[in-house]
Amino acid sequence: MGWFFRALNSSIGKKFVMAITGVCLLLFLIIHLVNNLTLFGGPELFNNVVKNLETIKPLVRVIEVILALIFVFHITNAIRLWIENKKARPVNYKINGSSKNSDIFSRTMFVSGSIIFIFLVIHLRTLWVAFNFGHPKAVTHEYFDILVEAFSSPIYTGLYLVALILLGYHLYHGFQSAFQTFGWNNKKFFPLIKKLGLIYTVIMIIGFASIPIYFFFFYGGNV
Amino acid sequence: MSGNMNLTLKIWRQKNANAVGGFETFNVKNISLDSSFLEMLDILNEELELKGVEPVAFEHDCREGICGACSLVINGRPHGPLDKITTCQLHMRHFKDGDIIWIEPWRAKAFPVIKDLIVDRTSFDKIIQAGGFVSVDTGGVPDANAILISKESIETATDAAACIGCGACVAACKNASAMLFVSAKVSQFAVLPQGQPERYLRVEAMVKRMDELGFGSCTNTYACEAECPKGISIRNIARMNRDYFMSKIKSENVEM
Numbered sequence: 275m276g277w278f279f280r281a282l283n284s285s286i287g288k289k290f291v292m293a294i295t296g297v298c299l300l301l302f303l304i305i306h307l308v309n310n311l312t313l314f315g316g317p318e319l320f321n322n323v324v325k326n327l328e329t330i331k332p333l334v335r336v337i338e339v340i341l342a343l344i345f346v347f348h349i350t351n352a353i354r355l356w357i358e359n360k361k362a363r364p365v366n367y368k369i370n371g372s373s374k375n376s377d378i379f380s381r382t383m384f385v386s387g388s389i390i391f392i393f394l395v396i397h398l399r400t401l402w403v404a405f406n407f408g409h410p411k412a413v414t415h416e417y418f419d420i421l422v423e424a425f426s427s428p429i430y431t432g433l434y435l436v437a438l439i440l441l442g443y444h445l446y447h448g449f450q451s452a453f454q455t456f457g458w459n460n461k462k463f464f465p466l467i468k469k470l471g472l473i474y475t476v477i478m479i480i481g482f483a484s485i486p487i488y489f490f491f492f493y494g495g496n497v
Numbered sequence: 498m499s500g501n502m503n504l505t506l507k508i509w510r511q512k513n514a515n516a517v518g519g520f521e522t523f524n525v526k527n528i529s530l531d532s533s534f535l536e537m538l539d540i541l542n543e544e545l546e547l548k549g550v551e552p553v554a555f556e557h558d559c560r561e562g563i564c565g566a567c568s569l570v571i572n573g574r575p576h577g578p579l580d581k582i583t584t585c586q587l588h589m590r591h592f593k594d595g596d597i598i599w600i601e602p603w604r605a606k607a608f609p610v611i612k613d614l615i616v617d618r619t620s621f622d623k624i625i626q627a628g629g630f631v632s633v634d635t636g637g638v639p640d641a642n643a644i645l646i647s648k649e650s651i652e653t654a655t656d657a658a659a660c661i662g663c664g665a666c667v668a669a670c671k672n673a674s675a676m677l678f679v680s681a682k683v684s685q686f687a688v689l690p691q692g693q694p695e696r697y698l699r700v701e702a703m704v705k706r707m708d709e710l711g712f713g714s715c716t717n718t719y720a721c722e723a724e725c726p727k728g729i730s731i732r733n734i735a736r737m738n739r740d741y742f743m744s745k746i747k748s749e750n751v752e753m
Contacts, residue, residue, distance in 0.1 A: 277751045285674070285714040286704055286741045355714050359672035362606050362713030368507075368520065369599045371573025375669055375723035383716060451717040457739025459732050 286455075288355055293455035295348040296448045300474070302341060303445075307481045314488070317418035324405065324417045349391060356384050379447040386440040393437035400424050425489035434486040442479040449474055501527045502594040506541065508553055509601045511610050514617075518610065520599075523553075530590040534577065535560060535567065537589055554613035560585040562726065565661030568668070569614055570601040575665035575724045583663065583726045603664050605673035606711040620710045621662050621678060627706035628699040629682040631691050650688045657684035659727040666721035666729070672713030677721035679707050680733035687740055697744035701753040704741055 281287045312323045327334055372381055379386075404420050405412050411419045425431050449471030453459060458467070503526045511518030525541050532540070535557050542552035558566035567584040571577040577587040592598065600614065608616040658681070666677035683700050686692025692699070715734060722731045744750075 277745070277753065280753065281745045284704055284741075285676075285708050285712075286738055288714055289716075289738070290742070355716070359674075359713040359716070362673040362711060363604050363671075364606055365604050367570060367573055367601055367604055368509075369570075369573035369601070371570075372671060372718075372720060374574055374578075376671075376718040376720040380716065380718040381671060447717070454717050454731065454735055455738055457735045457737075457742065459735035461732070464732075 288351055289455045291347060291351045292355070293452040295344045295351070297452050298344045299348060300445065300449065300452075302344075303478055307478060310485055311481065313418070313421065313485055317416070320418045321415050325415050345394075349387075352384065352387055377447075379443045380451070382443060383447060386444040389440045390437060390444060393433065393441075396433065397437075400430070421485075421489055422493045425486050426494060428490070431486045431490040435483055438479050438483050441482075442475050445478060446471055446475040500530050502530065502589065502592065502596075504528060504537075504592065504595070505597045507597060507599045508614070509610075510553065510613050511602075512612065514609055514611055528589055530588070532589050533560070533585060534569075534571070534587040534589065535585050554611075554615050556615050557585060562586045563661060565663035568603050568616065568618075568663055568665070570603065570668055572599050575603070575668040576663075576726050580723070581726055581728050583661075586726075603668040605664075605667050605713075607673065607675070608664060608667060616664075618662075618664050620712070621664065621675070623710060624675065624679055624703055624706050625682060628695065628702035629686075631686060632695060644690050646689060653688045654685050657681045657688075657729065657733055660685075660725075660729050661727060663726060665724050665726060667712065669720040669724035670713065670715075671718060671720065672716055674715045674721075675707050675710075675712040676715040676734050676737070677725060677729055677731065679703050680737035681729045683737045683740065684733040687736060696740065697748045698750065700737060700740040701744050701748070701750065704737070705753055 282291060309323070313320050401420065401424065403409075404424075405417060409420060411417065411423075425434075450464070450468045453464070453467045458464075503524065506523045506525060507520045508523060509518055510521045523541055523545075525537060525544075528537050528540065535555070538553060538555060545552045556566045556568055558564040560567075562583040562585060565583070567576075569576070569584045571584065571587070576582060576584045577591070579587060579591060602608075602610050602614045603616045603618075605616075607620040608618055611617050660678060660681035662678060664678070667673050667675050670676075683703060686699065687696055717731075719731050722729065
């Protein structure tokens with residue numbers, strides 16, 4: 275198996291790991307968004323959806339572990355690549371001309387990723403932990419109220435919106451970048467892939483942003 | 498003469514590979530709009546020699562954009578502000594009187610500075626030595642056109658072969674990655690029948706060598722394609738990635 279690990283540790287192999295875990299996360303976001311949109315069906319529908327998930331808890335846990343592993347691979351690999359890539363240019367240019375030859379989305383992947391990671395920790399802490407580990411409202415299956423409570427804070431809602439804009443940057447580059455890494459770049463389809471990436475990103479960001487905005491303005495902390 | 502320019506140059510000077518470098522400021526006067534960027538540097542060097550100052554070392558050879566020797570990062574951009582030309586093809590009419598121009602060498606761990614603006618690009622040769630060739634055939638002389646090649650294939654191959662190995666892709670990449678260069682050198686054989694026998698071994702060997710030499714990884718910013726004087730396409734990188742995965746799957750080579 276030495277050849278296999280050597281392949282994964284090569285520059286192209288590391289790109290491949292980024293791309294494949296990235297694609298998994300792109301797919302996860304679709305499922306996550308569909309799930310979230312049930313919030314617009316009101317407290318009863320959402321609480322029932324979450325309650326139903328409780329009945330298949332062991333399966334949910336397995337999926338959560340797989341998802342966590344995907345995140346870990348994506349993040350650790352990114353940190354490793356970032357360090358190695360910094361080392362590849364020990365002396366920086368005095369004048370940085372990168373804005374003339376590349377777009378901002380591709381150049382800020384590490385920064386946008388880092389902020390998304392901070393957001394992810396806060397997001398898990400306030401919602402996932404509350405849903406799973408003994409929040410009084412979770413015990414009585416009133417999950418909807420937890421969200422009302424969380425998004426009553428303008429700071430928390432604002433943080434979501436800022437993180438989502440950066441997530442948009444990250445997704446827009448990541449989508450087409452994954453195809454390029456897999457070698458699926460040809461004259462006919464690549465422009466289409468770039469457009470698809472933009473459509474995907476816009477749908478994801480508008481979809482996810484609609485929730486904190488909806489809760490902040492329509493519930494405003496009134497449980 | 499009217500229309501001539503006075504310029505301030507901020508040039509990276511470094512005595513040798515081990516010395517600490519820094520920027521020095523030079524003023525050049527009465528530069529013709531029709532002179533090339535390298536001619537402007539020649540004028541500066543003549544003046545420096547007359548003054549008994551060590552001239553600025555920079556690389557150049559053909560001065561017609563085909564050899565790949567010239568290598569300057571001008572105001573943060575490899576080969577200057579224009580697309581699809583080398584430094585030697587850049588003319589002073591693209592600058593304005595009174596401009597401050599920053600001139601730096603290629604910056605990459607794999608391209609150490611030898612002196613001033615000259616970097617050591619032997620790394621590229623080492624990558625070619627690892628597999629960027631077609632092994633010599635033996636036997637009688639084959640008939641011309643015995644192997645049919647489609648126009649599309651030959652165009653793809655020659656477009657890749659247009660790479661002059663100047664290293665602007667490495668200089669432009671924020672990760673100092675050599676993917677565009679290596680992918681061009683892989684692709685020029687990968688799409689031709691003559692390149693098929695060694696297709697997979699070639700890509701594995703060249704990528705391995707590239708990694709060993711300390712180039713960074715590709716993060717698909719496509720800065721390389723934008724700065725390449727020959728307009729080498731990033732589709733070559735996609736082809737190399739594809740071949741690399743296929744090689745890992747198909748070949749029985751466990752050594753790489």
